[in-house]
Amino acid sequence: MPEHVTVERSKNRDHGDYATNVALQLAKRAGKPPREVAAVLAARLTAVDGVASVDVAGPGFLNVTLDAASAGALARTIVEGGAAYGRGDSLQGLKINLEFVSANPTGPIHIGGVRWAAVGDSLGRILRAAGADVSTEYYINDAGVQIDKFGASLMASANGRPVPEDGYVGEYINDIAAEIVAAEPDVLTKPEDEQKKVFTAVGLRLMVAEIQRSMEEFGAHFDVWFSEKSLHASGAVEKAIERLRAQGHVYDDGGAIWLRTTDFGDDKDRVLIKSDGETTYFASDAAYYLDKRDRGNEVCVYMLGADHHGYVGRLKAIVACAGDDPEHNIEVLIGQFVKMLRGGEEVRMSKRAGNIITIDDVVEWIGVDAARYSLARSSTDSTLTLDIDLLTSAARENPVYYVQYAHARTCSIMKNAAAAGVDKGSADQFKPELLSHELESILLGVLGEFPQVVAKSAEWREPHHVARYLEQLAGAYHRFNDSNDNRVLPIGDAETTDLNRARLWLVEATRTTIANGLELLGVSAPERL
């Protein structure tokens, strides 16, 4: 038998409900033509309970069609499963640390960071739905020269001086500086070095609080906000270097202390402690990784921007130098940039010019739901281009509303049903075989795919499959809903039939599945738009 046998929903209605290529895979080893192998399997499959027919098609595909009753029974399964429908146990028992965004606390989160917030938070939800024990984490780079520059920039602003070379500019610098002065009016009378300490420390605290507020408003939740500085304060960096030394990968050269990362595929060895005695950012990275592992995380997932892809080699080398498995204990996901268009032209963001587009801007323009959805519905492998004019002027065209509207329509029907005193009845009164209309079969087929979509999204660490699935599901529902053949509720004073009740089960199953899917994306499922 082949290692994997794929059974998938048939894309084409003529190909039954499910299709498998197993006969094509087996043909060579069986020494028989694929169609002949398929015929043998078809005979066996036809006898399976719930299977209406099995056809051999094309080069040797097996197309399986279920009988209406077993297909329709899914509606009951979903309704009874409720919020649990779609959840699985494929990652049961796996403790995963998921680090994302981790933007420098020297300014607001810009558009690039928003992509990771949307994708990372959704990924966390999806991994949990697959049974994993997930801890989400934001690494605060609160040590290093960029923090000094940040403090110096704030001090310069407060004193009405131009920002220093390589400093930070922008409205937010002036705002934070003013806030610090307002809170501590006597700060400007202190000597420069005292001032700088205050501006740096308080500025950092305010900036981190600002980022935390933005993330919370965006619905992105982090279980841990991890301070880089704390690694130095606790002595974790020194201890990490000792541990790596004990593994035999640390050496001295030119007055500096190095990690021999080239042993594990890195381009060059990396400095842990510079010849002036200062530890490097890389040393913090090593200590941070070991700390994550010490906290019981089996897999550490890093979501990095494309500008950091050069880190993959050295991060994996850290893992290997620590004696861990770089193919299992660490996963580095590289995401491409987001490009913004305005007036048909690319918006060139520069921190220097202070024209950055922030997470708060995006939320103000289109709202959290549309922002999260727009960012999470495509793969992070490709650069994403967002047209600001289109997003704001044609906000209603956003596919998120297509999905949310489908959900609202199911709610509307259920509300109308309740008002008319129509009830779907108990589970044993439900007659699934009545859901035999083509549009009902298609809808049931899509509904049945949800658990697999969630499991695959989790396995591949790709949330966008959930969004695409929801669009497909919403489409199937809209078509069902708009077809006059599939009226759910009785018209006027007509008596409620078993078919009305069966369709209510289907509508509720749809509502449940859309709501569960949107939850995985951190997008709301409103009852009306």
Add this chain to the structure above:
RNA sequence: GCGCUCGUAGCUCAACGGAUAGAGCAUUUGACUACGGAUCAAAAGGUUGCAGGUUCGAAUCCUGCCGAGCGCACCA
């Protein structure tokens, strides 16, 4: 120069090595005195950057080329 990633409809993006490569936007034409028209039906739109190779089968895997983005510090 070396390395990583990406080239799919006019635009933005999908497609676990499978059957006729799909959606939305934009364009054209239709559908509400019945569960919300933020919807639906239909038309048009493609040599999947180019050329080879592997395979019963390639947008997908391999090689080369072209193009784009990013990265190649005792910075963080």
